[in-house]
Amino acid sequence: MPLPILALAIASFCIGTTEFVIMGLLPEVAADLGVSIPSAGLLVTGYALGVVFGAPVIALATAHLPRKPVLVGLASLFVVGNLFCAIAPNYWTLMAARVFTAFGHGAFFGIGSVVAASLVPRNKRASAMALMFAGLTLSNILGVPGGTALGEAFGWRATFLAVVGIGLISVAAIAWLVPSDVAQPSSGGLLGEVRVLGKLQVWLAMLISALASASLFTVFTYIKPYLTDVSGLSTGAVTWVLLLFGGGMTIGNIIGGRLADWKLMPTVIGTLLMLALLLLGFAQFGAVAVVAISMVFLWGLLVFVVVPPLQIRVVEAASEAPNLAATLNQGAFNVGNASGAWIGGLALSFGVSYANLPLVGAALALLAVAVAVMSQALDRPAPVVALGTPAE
Template sequence: MPLSLLALAVAAFGIGTTEFVVMGLLPDVARDLGVTIPAAGLLVTGYALGVVIGAPVMAILTAALPRKATLVGLMALFIGGNVLCALAPSYGLLMGARIVTAFCHAAFFGIGSVVAADLVPRQKRAQAIALVFAGLTIANVLGVPAGTAFGQWMGWRATFWAVAVIGIAALCALIVLVPGRLPMAHGGILKEFRVLGNGQVMLAMLISVLCSASLFCVFTYISPLLSEVTGLSAPAITGALLLFGVGLTAGNMLGGRLADWKLMPSLIGTILALLVVLLAFVPGARAPVPALALLLIWGVLAFALVPLLQLRVVDTAASAPNLASTLNQGAFNLGNAMGAWIGAVAITHGIAYGHLPFVSVGLSLLALLASLLSAALDRPAVRRPSPVECGE
């Protein structure tokens, strides 16, 4: 694997850290800016919506630009956004800075995925994409806990300064390590947007939305689930989340290898395995040992889907990979928001925390049906011979 992939992974680590680290700093942010903790929590929602809105906007703005220059520019935007977060004197300005930072998210991962796939032989494309996304998963394992601890020690603004420094390191690595002559899409943005009329592209993005929604329907409420159903203490829940992060990282690399092996069979098989784990999680969550084992396996399967789905979108949108890959990042984040909302509605209507996996099972079943349909459409139609060919 070329060193340029390491530069992309470092940038992904910074982006992943800034996306989620604010969750551990909500009380500090709320106290400093004079808002409630629920209001501070909207900084997470605002970032996710910024990714969804920013995906098509940034796809249009960067369509005709060279890929390396685009990646460097996006990382500069990321650095600026985090500096604004660190300096923000009010809640409104902090929210605006978070949204500015989020605008680079979808475009960076979208274009970065295409660049990573172009830098390696065809049979290693998914592994290259997985290596980029490994930065995102490692951010959840290391970056977010370290950033939270640093912010609680030095103040929440110090965390954003630290992330900006990571961004500067990534920017330098991108300039030095990523080759300047990378293939570009041709034909204009209007031609690229025509790819959205391709049913296979839209099916791939729908699967991304449903798989993300299935994950966040439960994961958003994993702390109260582990506390009230499994009976874990607060320190034990922290360890459980670390274990889940390890599963995400392992799953990401596994998904890359599976996608390079057999993409659609691996996608369908992973969703089937995920259904089994989610069903087992309902009774398994009642005791610590099976709950932790299932949590680890769930993390592996949930993030094995990411490189599978990202490569599927790139493959089905061969004429517009930058646009489709970028929009798929918006699809993932739309699924995140939908899953959290669906989980909230379910809890509000009396669904117990321990039964939330049943709701995720329903979403995963829809993803499975969409995957089966997509695989069926891949098969070439069998042409029946004409009477002349049959000698009639």
């Protein structure tokens, strides 16, 4: 892994741990701050909303600035935000610190992916993005369970202090290893960044990202009751199955980068089709524990195969000024996270069983396929017909 991309991967590990570790610490946070567990769960929602609304604000505010100082600043924001989380005296202070921290999330991954792509030859750009996102996938395997265990042993504040330490390492690594002249802002400045949002292909790519993410979170939000009630696994076994899911994500991320460098849109379309088929199989055979465990691993793999291709798709569609579009694509993933959880909950409230919930996810994946096919069709130039010559 090139050292500048390694620096970005360390930061993405820190950010991924920040985002997800709170889920494993909800009981400890709720007990310490004197709130209910559902109220503590809103700290997850608050972070997601911070990503969605913060991404365009930060991207626009930094559009004219050199990329390296922006990345150092965003990584530093995470250090400060996690420090505020660690010392928060009450629930609302912690909520404010979480939202503040999340403001830099989308911008870091958006700008960082553009920087990673600029550090390698054109035919390796998706793989470079995948290497940067590897930190995010590894955070689900190492950071989240490690942070949860640390919080259970020494208190939840110790976890955030540990993230501060990792964050400081990432700040130093970016400042030291990332070249100063990398991926300079577009000559069009702020206006150029905004102008690319008039391109249909940019919006189609972000719509695919949102639908793919919604397909995941429609089911994954409720994966624990699914595995216990439908597949018959114990609560303790679910933890190991989720680690297997994280392993699939890590492998899929690397595979996705390499496939995207080879055939970008066929990778997206084919993977989304396989994802829909897997979810249909989940609904049909999820009651068999061994099958369910295997499917969870493949599910994690397929979900992250599409991440690097979709990010590079946005960057290519907005090639004149990619930073805002790449950042907004991270917001699109988080819109999918939130809407998927809502759609899954709505389906359950209307009587859909846990066993059939994957059918809803499959429908969203197929909708993403339809949008991807339309997007690829728009890439093809219309046939030129000479005057007087009948079209074939």
